[in-house]
Amino acid sequence: MNQPLNKEERARLRRDQIITAARICFRNHGFHGAGMAEIAQMSALSVGQIYRYFTNKDAIIEEIVRRIVETKVNHMQFKKGDLQETAAMLSHRLMAGDPQEQEIDHALMLEVAAEATRNPTVARILREADDKLFGEAMDMLTGIRPDLNQAQLAVWVEFMAVMCEGTAFRRLNHQKANPSLLNTFYLALFTTHLPASEDS
Amino acid sequence: MNQPLNKEERARLRRDQIITAARICFRNHGFHGAGMAEIAQMSALSVGQIYRYFTNKDAIIEEIVRRIVETKVNHMQFKKGDLQETAAMLSHRLMAGDPQEQEIDHALMLEVAAEATRNPTVARILREADDKLFGEAMDMLTGIRPDLNQAQLAVWVEFMAVMCEGTAFRRLNHQKANPSLLNTFYLALFTTHLPASEDS
Numbered sequence: 001m002n003q004p005l006n007k008e009e010r011a012r013l014r015r016d017q018i019i020t021a022a023r024i025c026f027r028n029h030g031f032h033g034a035g036m037a038e039i040a041q042m043s044a045l046s047v048g049q050i051y052r053y054f055t056n057k058d059a060i061i062e063e064i065v066r067r068i069v070e071t072k073v074n075h076m077q078f079k080k081g082d083l084q085e086t087a088a089m090l091s092h093r094l095m096a097g098d099p100q101e102q103e104i105d106h107a108l109m110l111e112v113a114a115e116a117t118r119n120p121t122v123a124r125i126l127r128e129a130d131d132k133l134f135g136e137a138m139d140m141l142t143g144i145r146p147d148l149n150q151a152q153l154a155v156w157v158e159f160m161a162v163m164c165e166g167t168a169f170r171r172l173n174h175q176k177a178n179p180s181l182l183n184t185f186y187l188a189l190f191t192t193h194l195p196a197s198e199d200s
Numbered sequence: 201m202n203q204p205l206n207k208e209e210r211a212r213l214r215r216d217q218i219i220t221a222a223r224i225c226f227r228n229h230g231f232h233g234a235g236m237a238e239i240a241q242m243s244a245l246s247v248g249q250i251y252r253y254f255t256n257k258d259a260i261i262e263e264i265v266r267r268i269v270e271t272k273v274n275h276m277q278f279k280k281g282d283l284q285e286t287a288a289m290l291s292h293r294l295m296a297g298d299p300q301e302q303e304i305d306h307a308l309m310l311e312v313a314a315e316a317t318r319n320p321t322v323a324r325i326l327r328e329a330d331d332k333l334f335g336e337a338m339d340m341l342t343g344i345r346p347d348l349n350q351a352q353l354a355v356w357v358e359f360m361a362v363m364c365e366g367t368a369f370r371r372l373n374h375q376k377a378n379p380s381l382l383n384t385f386y387l388a389l390f391t392t393h394l395p396a397s398e399d400s
Contacts, residue, residue: 028318032232090362107317114314116372117307118228123372130373151378155385158370158377162290166366170358172316172323173330177358178351185355189393193385 015053017043019067022060027104031057031115031122058121065112068105069129071097073136081144083190086160090167091183093175106168134161145194156194215253217243219267222260227304231257231315231322258321265312268305269329271297273336281344283390286360290367291383293375306368334361345394356394 005013021043025034036057040047054060075096079085089095095102116123137157138150145153163186205213221243225234236257240247254260275296279285289295295302316323337357338350345353363386 030230030232030314030318032230107314110310110314110317113369113372114230114307114310117310118230127373130370131376134376151381154377155381158375158382159385159389162366162370163362164366165369166362166364169313169365169369170330170362172313173327175358176331176334177354181351181355182358185359185393189359189389192392193389 018050027107062125065125065129069132087183087186091179091186093171227307262325265325265329269332287383287386291379291386293371
Protein backbone atom coordinates (compact mmCIF):
# COMPACT_ATOMS: atom_id res chain seq x y z
CA MET A 1 0.00 0.00 0.00
CA ASN A 2 1.24 3.50 -0.79
CA GLN A 3 1.91 5.78 2.18
CA PRO A 4 -0.36 8.81 2.12
CA LEU A 5 1.53 11.90 0.88
CA ASN A 6 2.66 14.43 3.45
CA LYS A 7 2.00 18.14 2.92
CA GLU A 8 5.33 18.85 1.25
CA GLU A 9 5.07 15.94 -1.16
CA ARG A 10 1.55 16.93 -2.10
CA ALA A 11 2.66 20.51 -2.77
CA ARG A 12 5.51 19.28 -4.99
CA LEU A 13 3.11 17.04 -6.90
CA ARG A 14 0.65 19.90 -7.40
CA ARG A 15 3.38 22.21 -8.68
CA ASP A 16 4.57 19.52 -11.13
CA GLN A 17 0.99 19.04 -12.29
CA ILE A 18 0.57 22.79 -12.92
CA ILE A 19 3.92 23.12 -14.71
CA THR A 20 3.17 20.16 -16.98
CA ALA A 21 -0.21 21.67 -17.90
CA ALA A 22 1.19 25.20 -18.34
CA ARG A 23 3.97 23.96 -20.66
CA ILE A 24 1.36 22.46 -22.97
CA CYS A 25 -0.94 25.52 -22.82
CA PHE A 26 1.90 27.99 -23.46
CA ARG A 27 3.28 25.73 -26.19
CA ASN A 28 -0.06 25.63 -28.00
CA HIS A 29 -1.30 29.19 -27.53
CA GLY A 30 1.62 31.33 -26.35
CA PHE A 31 1.81 33.17 -23.03
CA HIS A 32 -0.89 35.62 -24.05
CA GLY A 33 -3.20 33.06 -25.58
CA ALA A 34 -3.15 30.77 -22.53
CA GLY A 35 -4.97 32.00 -19.43
CA MET A 36 -4.96 30.76 -15.85
CA ALA A 37 -8.42 29.22 -16.45
CA GLU A 38 -7.07 27.06 -19.28
CA ILE A 39 -4.04 26.01 -17.22
CA ALA A 40 -6.38 25.12 -14.33
CA GLN A 41 -8.61 23.04 -16.59
CA MET A 42 -5.64 21.25 -18.18
CA SER A 43 -4.14 20.42 -14.77
CA ALA A 44 -7.54 19.33 -13.36
CA LEU A 45 -7.29 21.92 -10.56
CA SER A 46 -9.29 25.03 -9.77
CA VAL A 47 -7.94 28.50 -10.56
CA GLY A 48 -7.89 29.14 -6.81
CA GLN A 49 -5.67 26.10 -6.23
CA ILE A 50 -3.24 27.32 -8.89
CA TYR A 51 -2.90 30.71 -7.22
CA ARG A 52 -1.99 28.91 -4.00
CA TYR A 53 1.20 27.67 -5.72
CA PHE A 54 1.94 30.45 -8.21
CA THR A 55 1.09 34.11 -7.64
CA ASN A 56 0.70 34.81 -11.38
CA LYS A 57 1.56 33.69 -14.91
CA ASP A 58 5.07 35.18 -14.69
CA ALA A 59 5.78 32.97 -11.64
CA ILE A 60 4.79 29.90 -13.69
CA ILE A 61 7.05 31.07 -16.54
CA GLU A 62 9.90 31.53 -14.04
CA GLU A 63 9.51 27.96 -12.75
CA ILE A 64 9.34 26.57 -16.31
CA VAL A 65 12.56 28.39 -17.26
CA ARG A 66 14.26 27.29 -14.01
CA ARG A 67 13.52 23.66 -14.91
CA ILE A 68 14.71 24.08 -18.51
CA VAL A 69 17.99 25.56 -17.23
CA GLU A 70 18.35 22.64 -14.79
CA THR A 71 17.96 20.18 -17.69
CA LYS A 72 20.53 22.05 -19.76
CA VAL A 73 23.02 22.14 -16.88
CA ASN A 74 22.61 18.38 -16.38
CA HIS A 75 23.29 17.70 -20.07
CA MET A 76 26.28 20.04 -20.03
CA GLN A 77 27.81 18.23 -17.04
CA PHE A 78 27.11 14.90 -18.70
CA LYS A 79 28.85 15.90 -21.95
CA LYS A 80 31.77 17.55 -20.07
CA GLY A 81 32.73 19.79 -23.01
CA ASP A 82 33.20 16.92 -25.49
CA LEU A 83 34.05 18.88 -28.68
CA GLN A 84 33.44 15.95 -31.02
CA GLU A 85 29.94 15.37 -29.69
CA THR A 86 29.21 19.11 -29.65
CA ALA A 87 30.23 19.45 -33.32
CA ALA A 88 28.10 16.43 -34.27
CA MET A 89 25.03 17.68 -32.41
CA LEU A 90 25.30 21.22 -33.78
CA SER A 91 25.85 20.15 -37.38
CA HIS A 92 22.87 17.81 -37.24
CA ARG A 93 20.80 20.33 -35.27
CA LEU A 94 20.16 17.80 -32.52
CA MET A 95 19.39 18.70 -28.93
CA ALA A 96 20.31 16.65 -25.88
CA GLY A 97 17.63 14.70 -24.01
CA ASP A 98 14.15 13.48 -24.85
CA PRO A 99 13.28 14.86 -28.34
CA GLN A 100 9.65 15.70 -27.55
CA GLU A 101 10.46 17.50 -24.30
CA GLN A 102 13.35 19.31 -25.99
CA GLU A 103 11.05 20.45 -28.76
CA ILE A 104 8.66 21.94 -26.19
CA ASP A 105 11.58 23.49 -24.24
CA HIS A 106 12.82 25.10 -27.45
CA ALA A 107 9.40 26.51 -28.39
CA LEU A 108 8.93 27.81 -24.85
CA MET A 109 12.34 29.53 -24.86
CA LEU A 110 11.43 31.29 -28.14
CA GLU A 111 8.21 32.42 -26.48
CA VAL A 112 10.18 33.60 -23.43
CA ALA A 113 12.60 35.55 -25.66
CA ALA A 114 9.77 37.22 -27.61
CA GLU A 115 7.99 38.10 -24.36
CA ALA A 116 11.24 39.37 -22.79
CA THR A 117 11.39 42.17 -25.38
CA ARG A 118 8.29 43.75 -23.84
CA ASN A 119 7.91 42.34 -20.30
CA PRO A 120 10.63 43.39 -17.80
CA THR A 121 9.86 40.46 -15.44
CA VAL A 122 10.32 37.91 -18.22
CA ALA A 123 13.45 39.78 -19.39
CA ARG A 124 14.88 39.39 -15.87
CA ILE A 125 13.97 35.67 -15.82
CA LEU A 126 15.74 35.18 -19.16
CA ARG A 127 18.85 37.10 -18.04
CA GLU A 128 19.08 35.18 -14.76
CA ALA A 129 18.71 31.88 -16.64
CA ASP A 130 21.60 32.87 -18.90
CA ASP A 131 23.73 34.02 -15.93
CA LYS A 132 23.17 30.62 -14.30
CA LEU A 133 23.95 28.61 -17.48
CA PHE A 134 26.98 30.75 -18.30
CA GLY A 135 28.30 30.37 -14.74
CA GLU A 136 27.86 26.60 -14.82
CA ALA A 137 29.65 26.38 -18.18
CA MET A 138 32.52 28.51 -16.81
CA ASP A 139 32.84 26.25 -13.74
CA MET A 140 32.84 23.11 -15.87
CA LEU A 141 35.48 24.47 -18.29
CA THR A 142 37.64 25.81 -15.45
CA GLY A 143 37.76 22.25 -14.10
CA ILE A 144 38.74 20.83 -17.50
CA ARG A 145 41.17 23.59 -18.51
CA PRO A 146 42.73 25.17 -15.40
CA ASP A 147 45.54 26.45 -17.68
CA LEU A 148 43.23 29.00 -19.37
CA ASN A 149 42.33 32.27 -17.66
CA GLN A 150 38.74 33.32 -16.93
CA ALA A 151 38.63 35.96 -19.69
CA GLN A 152 39.69 33.38 -22.30
CA LEU A 153 37.15 30.89 -20.98
CA ALA A 154 34.38 33.51 -21.08
CA VAL A 155 35.11 34.14 -24.78
CA TRP A 156 34.88 30.42 -25.44
CA VAL A 157 31.65 30.00 -23.44
CA GLU A 158 30.07 32.99 -25.20
CA PHE A 159 31.05 31.56 -28.61
CA MET A 160 29.59 28.17 -27.70
CA ALA A 161 26.40 29.79 -26.41
CA VAL A 162 26.06 31.71 -29.70
CA MET A 163 26.59 28.47 -31.65
CA CYS A 164 24.05 26.51 -29.59
CA GLU A 165 21.38 29.21 -29.55
CA GLY A 166 21.88 30.17 -33.20
CA THR A 167 21.61 26.51 -34.22
CA ALA A 168 18.50 25.98 -32.09
CA PHE A 169 16.98 29.11 -33.61
CA ARG A 170 17.71 27.84 -37.12
CA ARG A 171 16.03 24.47 -36.53
CA LEU A 172 12.86 26.10 -37.83
CA ASN A 173 14.46 26.46 -41.29
CA HIS A 174 15.48 23.86 -43.85
CA GLN A 175 19.11 22.76 -43.43
CA LYS A 176 20.75 23.91 -46.66
CA ALA A 177 24.32 22.92 -45.80
CA ASN A 178 25.50 19.30 -45.88
CA PRO A 179 25.48 18.17 -42.20
CA SER A 180 28.50 15.94 -42.63
CA LEU A 181 30.60 18.74 -44.20
CA LEU A 182 29.32 21.10 -41.50
CA ASN A 183 30.42 18.57 -38.86
CA THR A 184 33.97 18.44 -40.26
CA PHE A 185 34.06 22.23 -40.43
CA TYR A 186 32.81 22.72 -36.85
CA LEU A 187 35.20 20.13 -35.46
CA ALA A 188 38.15 21.81 -37.20
CA LEU A 189 36.96 25.19 -35.90
CA PHE A 190 36.62 23.96 -32.31
CA THR A 191 39.83 21.97 -32.12
CA THR A 192 41.97 24.65 -33.77
CA HIS A 193 40.78 27.39 -31.48
CA LEU A 194 40.35 25.59 -28.18
CA PRO A 195 43.45 23.40 -27.87
CA ALA A 196 42.72 19.91 -26.51
CA SER A 197 43.49 19.44 -22.81
CA GLU A 198 46.63 17.49 -21.81
CA ASP A 199 44.90 14.26 -20.87
CA SER A 200 42.47 13.94 -23.79
CA MET B 201 1.93 72.10 -55.40
CA ASN B 202 2.08 68.33 -55.01
CA GLN B 203 0.59 66.24 -57.80
CA PRO B 204 -2.43 64.24 -56.59
CA LEU B 205 -1.49 60.59 -56.02
CA ASN B 206 -2.56 58.04 -58.60
CA LYS B 207 -4.29 54.82 -57.55
CA GLU B 208 -1.11 52.79 -57.37
CA GLU B 209 0.77 55.36 -55.30
CA ARG B 210 -2.13 55.66 -52.90
CA ALA B 211 -2.26 51.88 -52.47
CA ARG B 212 1.48 51.77 -51.72
CA LEU B 213 1.10 54.58 -49.21
CA ARG B 214 -1.78 52.79 -47.47
CA ARG B 215 0.16 49.55 -47.27
CA ASP B 216 3.18 51.39 -45.76
CA GLN B 217 0.86 53.05 -43.26
CA ILE B 218 -0.62 49.69 -42.21
CA ILE B 219 2.79 47.99 -41.96
CA THR B 220 4.20 50.82 -39.84
CA ALA B 221 1.23 50.59 -37.47
CA ALA B 222 1.26 46.78 -37.36
CA ARG B 223 4.98 46.70 -36.51
CA ILE B 224 4.33 48.86 -33.46
CA CYS B 225 1.22 46.89 -32.39
CA PHE B 226 2.93 43.50 -32.79
CA ARG B 227 6.06 44.84 -31.08
CA ASN B 228 4.07 46.02 -28.07
CA HIS B 229 1.54 43.22 -27.66
CA GLY B 230 2.66 40.27 -29.77
CA PHE B 231 0.76 38.77 -32.71
CA HIS B 232 -1.96 37.41 -30.46
CA GLY B 233 -2.29 40.50 -28.32
CA ALA B 234 -2.66 42.86 -31.29
CA GLY B 235 -5.91 42.67 -33.23
CA MET B 236 -6.93 44.12 -36.58
CA ALA B 237 -8.99 46.76 -34.73
CA GLU B 238 -5.90 48.02 -32.91
CA ILE B 239 -3.86 48.06 -36.12
CA ALA B 240 -6.67 49.98 -37.82
CA GLN B 241 -6.81 52.53 -35.02
CA MET B 242 -3.02 52.97 -34.97
CA SER B 243 -2.90 53.46 -38.74
CA ALA B 244 -5.89 55.84 -38.72
CA LEU B 245 -7.81 53.61 -41.14
CA SER B 246 -10.95 51.52 -40.78
CA VAL B 247 -10.78 47.76 -40.32
CA GLY B 248 -12.54 47.46 -43.69
CA GLN B 249 -9.80 49.49 -45.39
CA ILE B 250 -7.12 47.25 -43.90
CA TYR B 251 -8.81 44.12 -45.25
CA ARG B 252 -8.72 45.73 -48.69
CA TYR B 253 -4.89 45.55 -48.59
CA PHE B 254 -4.27 42.48 -46.41
CA THR B 255 -6.59 39.47 -46.24
CA ASN B 256 -5.61 38.65 -42.64
CA LYS B 257 -3.01 39.08 -39.90
CA ASP B 258 -0.74 36.41 -41.43
CA ALA B 259 -0.61 38.46 -44.67
CA ILE B 260 0.57 41.49 -42.67
CA ILE B 261 3.21 39.33 -40.94
CA GLU B 262 4.35 38.07 -44.35
CA GLU B 263 4.82 41.62 -45.65
CA ILE B 264 6.67 42.66 -42.48
CA VAL B 265 9.06 39.71 -42.80
CA ARG B 266 9.53 40.39 -46.54
CA ARG B 267 10.64 43.93 -45.74
CA ILE B 268 12.97 42.80 -42.94
CA VAL B 269 14.62 40.33 -45.34
CA GLU B 270 14.97 43.10 -47.93
CA THR B 271 16.78 45.28 -45.37
CA LYS B 272 19.07 42.41 -44.41
CA VAL B 273 19.89 41.65 -48.04
CA ASN B 274 20.75 45.32 -48.64
CA HIS B 275 23.11 45.39 -45.65
CA MET B 276 24.69 42.12 -46.73
CA GLN B 277 25.37 43.48 -50.22
CA PHE B 278 26.71 46.68 -48.71
CA LYS B 279 29.15 44.82 -46.42
CA LYS B 280 30.17 42.38 -49.19
CA GLY B 281 31.35 39.71 -46.73
CA ASP B 282 33.84 41.98 -44.92
CA LEU B 283 35.14 39.59 -42.23
CA GLN B 284 36.70 42.32 -40.11
CA GLU B 285 33.45 44.28 -39.90
CA THR B 286 31.45 41.09 -39.32
CA ALA B 287 33.70 40.09 -36.39
CA ALA B 288 33.44 43.60 -34.90
CA MET B 289 29.67 43.73 -35.19
CA LEU B 290 29.13 40.24 -33.76
CA SER B 291 31.49 40.71 -30.82
CA HIS B 292 29.82 44.00 -29.90
CA ARG B 293 26.38 42.59 -30.62
CA LEU B 294 25.63 45.40 -33.05
CA MET B 295 23.15 45.15 -35.90
CA ALA B 296 23.41 46.96 -39.20
CA GLY B 297 21.11 49.90 -39.96
CA ASP B 298 19.05 52.27 -37.86
CA PRO B 299 19.26 51.03 -34.21
CA GLN B 300 15.62 51.67 -33.34
CA GLU B 301 14.27 49.97 -36.48
CA GLN B 302 16.70 47.07 -36.00
CA GLU B 303 15.54 46.65 -32.42
CA ILE B 304 11.92 46.38 -33.64
CA ASP B 305 12.96 44.02 -36.48
CA HIS B 306 14.72 41.79 -33.97
CA ALA B 307 11.76 41.68 -31.57
CA LEU B 308 9.41 40.94 -34.48
CA MET B 309 11.61 38.09 -35.75
CA LEU B 310 11.56 36.54 -32.24
CA GLU B 311 7.79 36.83 -32.30
CA VAL B 312 7.72 35.25 -35.79
CA ALA B 313 9.93 32.36 -34.61
CA ALA B 314 7.77 31.70 -31.53
CA GLU B 315 4.62 31.83 -33.65
CA ALA B 316 6.20 29.60 -36.33
CA THR B 317 6.36 26.72 -33.81
CA ARG B 318 2.56 26.52 -33.77
CA ASN B 319 1.30 28.27 -36.93
CA PRO B 320 2.13 26.51 -40.24
CA THR B 321 1.59 29.69 -42.31
CA VAL B 322 4.07 31.66 -40.21
CA ALA B 323 6.46 28.67 -40.28
CA ARG B 324 6.33 28.80 -44.10
CA ILE B 325 6.92 32.58 -44.09
CA LEU B 326 9.97 32.10 -41.84
CA ARG B 327 11.38 29.27 -43.98
CA GLU B 328 10.91 31.23 -47.21
CA ALA B 329 12.62 34.26 -45.64
CA ASP B 330 15.59 32.07 -44.71
CA ASP B 331 15.69 30.49 -48.19
CA LYS B 332 15.80 33.97 -49.71
CA LEU B 333 18.52 35.27 -47.34
CA PHE B 334 20.59 32.10 -47.68
CA GLY B 335 20.36 32.27 -51.47
CA GLU B 336 21.40 35.92 -51.54
CA ALA B 337 24.38 35.16 -49.27
CA MET B 338 25.38 32.25 -51.53
CA ASP B 339 25.21 34.47 -54.62
CA MET B 340 27.27 37.19 -52.97
CA LEU B 341 29.96 34.77 -51.77
CA THR B 342 30.08 32.97 -55.12
CA GLY B 343 30.92 36.33 -56.68
CA ILE B 344 33.69 36.97 -54.14
CA ARG B 345 35.09 33.42 -54.02
CA PRO B 346 34.51 31.65 -57.34
CA ASP B 347 37.31 29.23 -56.33
CA LEU B 348 35.16 27.59 -53.63
CA ASN B 349 32.48 25.06 -54.54
CA GLN B 350 28.81 25.48 -53.61
CA ALA B 351 28.89 22.85 -50.83
CA GLN B 352 31.83 24.62 -49.14
CA LEU B 353 30.09 27.97 -49.48
CA ALA B 354 26.85 26.57 -48.01
CA VAL B 355 28.78 25.41 -44.92
CA TRP B 356 30.24 28.88 -44.52
CA VAL B 357 26.87 30.64 -45.03
CA GLU B 358 25.19 28.31 -42.52
CA PHE B 359 27.94 28.98 -39.97
CA MET B 360 27.61 32.74 -40.47
CA ALA B 361 23.82 32.53 -40.18
CA VAL B 362 24.21 30.60 -36.90
CA MET B 363 26.65 33.25 -35.62
CA CYS B 364 24.40 36.17 -36.60
CA GLU B 365 21.18 34.64 -35.28
CA GLY B 366 22.76 33.28 -32.10
CA THR B 367 24.30 36.68 -31.38
CA ALA B 368 21.02 38.49 -32.07
CA PHE B 369 19.23 36.04 -29.77
CA ARG B 370 21.78 36.65 -27.00
CA ARG B 371 21.40 40.44 -27.13
CA LEU B 372 18.68 40.01 -24.50
CA ASN B 373 21.32 38.78 -22.01
CA HIS B 374 24.20 40.58 -20.34
CA GLN B 375 27.45 40.29 -22.32
CA LYS B 376 29.72 38.36 -19.99
CA ALA B 377 32.70 38.01 -22.33
CA ASN B 378 35.05 40.92 -23.05
CA PRO B 379 33.92 42.27 -26.47
CA SER B 380 37.44 43.18 -27.53
CA LEU B 381 38.80 39.68 -26.75
CA LEU B 382 35.75 38.22 -28.47
CA ASN B 383 36.49 40.36 -31.53
CA THR B 384 40.07 39.06 -31.74
CA PHE B 385 38.80 35.50 -31.31
CA TYR B 386 36.10 35.81 -33.99
CA LEU B 387 38.45 37.45 -36.47
CA ALA B 388 41.01 34.64 -35.97
CA LEU B 389 38.22 32.08 -36.36
CA PHE B 390 36.91 33.65 -39.57
CA THR B 391 40.24 34.32 -41.26
CA THR B 392 41.71 30.90 -40.43
CA HIS B 393 38.76 29.00 -41.78
CA LEU B 394 37.68 31.10 -44.74
CA PRO B 395 40.93 32.01 -46.49
CA ALA B 396 41.05 35.62 -47.74
CA SER B 397 40.31 36.12 -51.41
CA GLU B 398 43.18 36.90 -53.80
CA ASP B 399 42.54 40.60 -54.20
CA SER B 400 41.85 41.52 -50.56
